[in-house]
Amino acid sequence: MIDLRSDTLTKPTDAMRAAMARAEVGDDVYGEDPTVTALEERVAGMFGHEAALFTPTGSMANVLAVASVVAPGQEVLCESSAHIARAELGAHGAITGLTMRTWTAPRGQVDLAAIESMFAPDMGMYFVRTAAVSVENTHNFAGGAVLPLDDLRALRSWADTAGTKVHLDGARLWNAHVATGTPLADYGRVADVMAVCLSKGLGAPIGSLMVGSADAVLEARVRRKRMGGGMRQVGVLAAAGAYALDHHVERLADDHAHARLIGEALGLDPASVDTNIVVVDRPDAAAFVARAAEAGVRISAVGPRAVRLVTHLDVTRADAERAASVLASL
Numbered sequence: 194m195i196d197l198r199s200d201t202l203t204k205p206t207d208a209m210r211a212a213m214a215r216a217e218v219g220d221d222v223y224g225e226d227p228t229v230t231a232l233e234e235r236v237a238g239m240f241g242h243e244a245a246l247f248t249p250t251g252s253m254a255n256v257l258a259v260a261s262v263v264a265p266g267q268e269v270l271c272e273s274s275a276h277i278a279r280a281e282l283g284a285h286g287a288i289t290g291l292t293m294r295t296w297t298a299p300r301g302q303v304d305l306a307a308i309e310s311m312f313a314p315d316m317g318m319y320f321v322r323t324a325a326v327s328v329e330n331t332h333n334f335a336g337g338a339v340l341p342l343d344d345l346r347a348l349r350s351w352a353d354t355a356g357t358k359v360h361l362d363g364a365r366l367w368n369a370h371v372a373t374g375t376p377l378a379d380y381g382r383v384a385d386v387m388a389v390c391l392s393k394g395l396g397a398p399i400g401s402l403m404v405g406s407a408d409a410v411l412e413a414r415v416r417r418k419r420m421g422g423g424m425r426q427v428g429v430l431a432a433a434g435a436y437a438l439d440h441h442v443e444r445l446a447d448d449h450a451h452a453r454l455i456g457e458a459l460g461l462d463p464a465s466v467d468t469n470i471v472v473v474d475r476p477d478a479a480a481f482v483a484r485a486a487e488a489g490v491r492i493s494a495v496g497p498r499a500v501r502l503v504t505h506l507d508v509t510r511a512d513a514e515r516a517a518s519v520l521a522s523l
Contacts, residue, residue, distance in 0.1 A: 195512045195519075196491045197455075200365075200448070200469060200505035203396040209436045216432035221247070221424050228428030232435050236389065236402045240381030244410035245402045247431055248422060251364045252281045254388035254401040256288055257416055259327065261386050261409040262358040265290030267324040269360065270311055272304075273297040274334040276362055277327055288420070292321060301332030303344040305351060312355055325358040330380070331365045331372075334495055337452070337470030337503075339369045345383040359383060364390040364401070368468040371445040385409075394445050394469060395437035396506040399430050441506065445469065451504040451513035458517035469504045484523050490516045 196202050205213070219225035229247050237245040248254045255277050263269050269285070271278055273295040277285060285291055296307035313323045326348065330340040345361075352359050361384035363369075370377055381387065386405035391397040403413050417423060424430075448469035456466040459473055475481045478494040485492050485500075492502040502520075504513060 194486075194489055194491060195508065195516045197502035197504065197508065197516060198491050198493045200393040200503045203392075203394075203506040205398050205433060206396065206506075208440070209396065209433050212436040213429045213432045216428040218426040218428035221427050222418065226426065226428045226431070228435070229431040232431040233402065235435070235438070237404055239377045240387060240389075240404050241378040242381055242387070242404045243407040245404045246410045246413050246417065247424075247427065247434075248401050248403060248417060249399055249424070251388060251390040251392075251401040252284060253417065253420065253422055254390070254403040255281060255360075255362055256284050256420075257403045257413040258386040258388050258405065258409075259285055259291070259325065259360050260289040260416060261403075261405060261412055262360060263289065263291045263324040266292075266321065268292045268294055268313070268321050269325045269327050270294055270296065270308055270323055271327040272301050272329065272332070274301055274332070275327060275329050276333050276364065277329075279334065291324075300338040301329060301335030301340075302338070303328055303340055303348050305344070305347055308348070309351065309355075312357065314355070323357055325360050325385075326352060327360040327362060329362040329364075331369050331468050331470070333365070333470065334472065334499075334501075336466065336472035336501075337365065337368065337468035339372055339467045342373070342375050342379060342383075345380070349383040358385040360385065361387040363387050365393055365468065367442055368394055368445050368449070371443060372449055372468050391434035391437050394448060394505055395434070395441045397430070397433040397437045400434045444506070447510075448504040448506070448508070451508060451510060452502075454510075454513050455502060455504070455517040455520065458521045470501060471503075472499055472501050474498055475500050481523065485520060488519045488523065490519045492520070
């Protein structure tokens with residue numbers, strides 16, 4: 194069985210497990226786990242921010258990041274298929290008490306004209322205020338699309354003028370970095386707060402980080418504890434993330450090549466497959482997924498007419514070629 198449902202399916206390599214076993218640990222709620230602290234400082238520095246906070250999941254990192262810039266009763270604007278709007282089970286509204294409004298753009302891109310028209314400044318006690326704009330790079334449900342750096346910089350410039358914040362859901366920002374060669378610090382400069390994930394293409398078994406200012410991260414640390422996310426000797430997990438950063442970033446290019454191979458076999462323009470995700474329109478998405486599984490390839494339905502497949506660390510080129518053949522024949 195070739196499993197292309199998600200890049201979250203990766204398993205720790207033997208070398209990663211060895212690094213986990215060697216990790217120096219302490220009580221992270223007391224701020225005394227040296228491996229966690231080193232990872233937080235490293236990731237914050239990679240993106241040019243002051244601080245970072247290790248979390249068990251990307252959803253928690255996003256909730257904490259958005260909550261640091263959007264208060265209860267305020268709103269965040271995002272693209273209509275954004276992960277924070279579609280795939281975090283309403284956590285932002287349920288936990289933080291914020292609201293969302295969305296724009297729709299091809300391939301999940303930044304539509305600055307739409308954002309400007311939607312933006313609601315502080316108009317007193319009668320209208321909700323836009324406190325932040327959220328963008329996702331790469332964009333999951335848009336087939337791993339990369340958001341152009343120029344568009345992100347234009348959004349940053351406008352947000353500074355408008356007096357609003359920018360949140361970047363960078364769960365797969367590593368893929369955008371490898372696909373475009375854009376320095377991570379350049380991506381960091383467009384955002385006030387960010388979330389990045391270690392347990393997708395990078396292959397760690399768990400872990401994301403919320404990144405931002407020292408004050409935002411200090412507040413997020415309190416919120417994380419309130420949400421039940423305070424962790425103790427968690428350096429064994431942070432060590433997996435550190436190993437992934439050392440060894441699994443540049444190899445993401447292999448995943449991108451495998452995704453393009455499959456996309457081309459399914460009739461897509463390879464140039465439209467930016468990274469490691471392929472989304473294909475199928476009028477019978479659920480039935481197609483079932484037929485694919487019967488033929489030995491697991492993929493996902495992400496809508497009534499959309500199927501998604503994701504290449505990752507545990508998918509070889511031979512696996513990709515076989516999957517391409519199976520899916521094309523179906």
